Amino acid sequence: MQTQKYSVNQHPIETLLSWVKSGEIAIPEIQRPFVWKKSKVRDLMDSLYKGYPIGYIISWRNPDVRLKDGSMSDGKKILIDGQQRITALRAAVLDQYIIDKNYKRQKIKIAFNPLEERFEVQSATMAKDREWIPSISRVFDGSVDQFDLVQTYLEKNLDADKEKVKRGITNLIKMPLRQIGIIELAGDLDIEVVTEIFIRINSKGVVLSQADFAMSKIAANETYDGQNLRKAIDYFCHLAVAPEYFPTIYENDTAYRNTEYFKSMTWLKNENDDLYDPSYTDMLRVSFGTEFKRAKLEDLVSLLSGRNFETRTYEQEIAEASFEKLRKGVMNFMNETNFKRFVMIIKSAGFKKPWMIRSQNAINFAYILYLSLKNQNYPPAEIESFVKRWFVMSLLTGRSSGSFESQFDYDIKQIASRNFKEYLEDIEGAELSEGFWDVALPQNLDTSVASSPYWCVFIAAQIYLGDKGFLSKDIRVENMIDHRGDIHHIFPKDFLRRNGLTRGKYNQVANYTYMQSEINIKVGNKEPGQYFNAVLQQIEDREMKYGGISTKEELIENLRANGIPELVMEAGIEEYDLFLKERRHLMTQKIKEYYKSL
Known part of the structure; x- marks a missing residue:
């Protein structure tokens, strides 16, 4: 009989928020930008007020890592699903700043009308309207009690129904006592099992990926500067798409702008080339593949946790070395010379526009190849030719499509251990034979799909x-x-x-x-x-x-x-x-x- 791999408990909202404030549940500021519309925060408050379910929060306690002195660390809980809801609660109930999808720091104030028992996003007019409590956070900050709040409201609204006002404000004050379900995955679960659980979780119909899990893992780590590493990945990917947000990040995240990470990406503020705009998944794949000589992102989560694959234990030395490797990989990815040189190589092969790059995996692996061959000190002219040939070969043969991770893993290991020219010639002999040119490719061109x-x-x-x-x-x-x-x-x-x-x-x-x-x-x-x-x-x-x-x-x-x-x-x-x-x-x-x- 299979043992249950999780526990389900109900806790008051105020307890959950106290855990967040104390760090019991690690929700870093930049785990994910807050993407909800303000109206959705309002709707969440309305659901809580009416006692409607708002879904489960899902967390997993990091496995304990053995420290150098032989003792075991006490791992923090990693939030797997529910960050947007918790951020909405922090913004509306605790009046805390959030970082929006444009990386702007702002507050979301939710107003409440006790007569109509209605919530709205605060507007300038509403803030002055006597019938509205302009921000519900004031009700929860302990600065006023329930009696004073009712009396003050009635003094401003002499014709208001006293019983309606009392009932509305009483129910509002009880909101933090509403229960929320928390699913906690067992702390002794193998990371492989947790990864499998993680990628099966649906958040509003969107299946979370192993890259999401890895990003949560990185962000939750304070010992090895995980929050700043996570920001490096987030900020780089955002600036690659929208360089005009550089001043916003610079002005709003003053502490971060002095880090080596931020200094390594400042060149993006004047960069408008959009041939290769990587997502955080792309950046993780390339950094991981280059430095770890692996392709499966579930292995990245294991290594960042300190997993010793032989003993199946968790060791601080492995976690520390893994974070350092990933940091190096991210820095190499962001390096202006590396990135621009790689994009130039792809363009020099004739791929001038983003719509011509029909496989993101293919261009990701081409960047892994470029960085790997550069690390192995291949001559620049050879690197340029090899990268172009590999990229085009991948597009023609579909090498980077389908269940590509195993193929990536194999290719990365071969690149690290063999003469690359010989390896590429072996692949060309097998994949680009005369049969390919005479039969397979003409057949593949028999299509009406312009994006082929x-x-x-x-x-x-x-x-x-x-x-x-x-x-x-x-x-x-x-x-x-x-x-x-x-x-x-x-x-x-x-x-x-x-x-x-x-x-x-x-x-x-x-x-x-x-x-x-x-x-x-x-x-x-x-x-x-x-x-x-x-x-x-x-x-x-x-x-x-x-x-x-x-x-x-x-x-x-x-x-x-x-x-x-x-x-x-x-x-x-x-x-x-x-x-x-x-x-x-x-x-x-x-x-x-x-x-x-x-």
Whole structure:
């Protein structure tokens, strides 16, 4: 019979808040920015007032760690689920500051009307309205008693129903005595078991991840400066997306701005490149993979807890060394030279826009590879080539998709123990054989999904090889993408639709190309054979209407650069299927040429 892995108890709200204030439950200020709307805080107060359930708080006591003197530490409780609700209670009941989703420090004041028994977010008008108690926190701070509060209210509202006022204020004062359920996971549970429990917990329909668990674990640790490490990860990811919030963080978190972490990320205040905007999960994966040579984030939680995998005990030395390793990994991740150099390498492979990065896992591992090879002192030119080839190979083969952690784990260990050039060549021999180029990739290009990684790699190849847009003499594909050029159909969509083809057929990626809008307007809904006759006529007449191509040789070269078969010049609806088949093979040849040149 399985033993129960948790206990469920009911405690008054005021008891829970006292535990938070005393540190019995570790809820660091920056565990997660407070993302609730103020109206949701109001609704929580209303539910408490009416005695409605507000869900369970779930915590787990850290395993005891053996100290150097042989004694056992007393681990704090880690909050697994319920931080937003507790933060809402602290803000409304205790009048404490919160850090909002924009990292601004503010208060949330909830007003109460005892006559209507109604809560509202305090407004400037409401703060002066006699019928409202402007902030319920004043009721709970001990500065006034119930009798005085009722009397003061009645003196301001002479016509108010005395019994209604008394009942409303009495019920308000009793709110902190309302019970809340607390599920505490057993303190002697293995971290692997706790991790499994953790990732099964749903918070309002959103499954919490192992990265969430790791971030909570980091933030709850005071011995090894976990709160500042957690802030480093949070702030970096936020500034990477929104550098304009740098002054807000600088002004509101004065203590943190003097830390080495903050100094290492100040360069982001002027950084507007959005090719790689990492989340905290991305940052953890890269830092953990680089320094620990592991990929499974559940192992990170174990190591930060001091887990000795051989003895299955928890040791202070392991916890201390793990926090130091993670700190080093985070610092290397944030390093301006490392980050900018890596992004430059990805861009130099032709991936100029975020929409072209079809796998976040692929770019994360590429950064792990970059940092790992740099740590191993590989020559910069070799690192650049290896990172580009690995990244493109990952996109083409789906190496970083699906259940990727085991593959990541294997690759990381191989990178650490083998000559990387030999390892990459082994993978290329297995994954990018002639069968891949002749059969698998053309089949993968048989898709109508414009976000397909294979289409994105084809565009990257065109950028890398400096190809001109379809029927363009001077304008490159790269220029069109930089200036938000559009993808158009070689066989016009209206033409194919009029001939009875469905969306999945006419929107094949093999029918897509980058084309100048003015050329596309000229093409209209004509079949290719018709508008190519006009192109050939302009070459003969020297009247440029379809771009600036002025010779047959330039036209053939343009088709070759865009991976378009020459049969298109005389094609009608009957040739469409053959055109798609031939173009997929030409696109594959383009991608193969590109990959071999990286």
